Amino acid sequence: TQLLEQSPQFLSIQEGENLTVYCNSSSVFSSLQWYRQEPGEGPVLLVTVVTGGEVKKLKRLTFQFGDARKDSSLHITAAQPGDTGLYLCAGVSDSTDSWGKFQFGAGTQVVVTP
């Protein structure tokens, strides 16, 4: 059973369009991270969010942590082909049966075509 559910699984858009990727759970997380991974490489950290309701911006990327710390979203404005990759959310859950362990979502594959 996946603690973190990502949606959509796959997203294909044209350059210049906006997109949003979601990461949801029924469990509370002490923190959540977002990573981008390119084929054959390791995931690269984009951001860590720790406070409920927190919003962080990284150039054209906006990350939000839900008020209850159970969900997060990643919004990309005016997507570019360089944004193509597998986006993964991950976090450390507060639930007793997985306390202290990192949980990963299954990922959202984003393809941005010129």
Add this chain to the structure above:
Amino acid sequence: EADIYQTPRYLVIGTGKKITLECSQTMGHDKMYWYQQDPGMELHLIHYSYGVNSTEKGDLSSESTVSRIRTEHFPLTLESARPSHTSQYLCASSDWLAGGETQYFGPGTRLLVL
């Protein structure tokens, strides 16, 4: 940028061979992890360590073994490689960043067992 290294980056090997995948980090992190990932798919935790002489099996059953004799070094060994071991292996270490525990990944080792 994370200072975590994996060698080799690519390995093609015959069935039955013994192999060791190397992972080193220069950040002084106590916690280290090994994940297995098929292309474009989710990460599966196979081993983790909370410090020197500490090793634990992860959520995904694996025929590999690990050791942690030094803080910076966390090698993974397959005693007898099989085609089912073909996959990408990712090493990570973690630390607290801005109030949240965050993982940093190496570039990965892509293993092909013939």
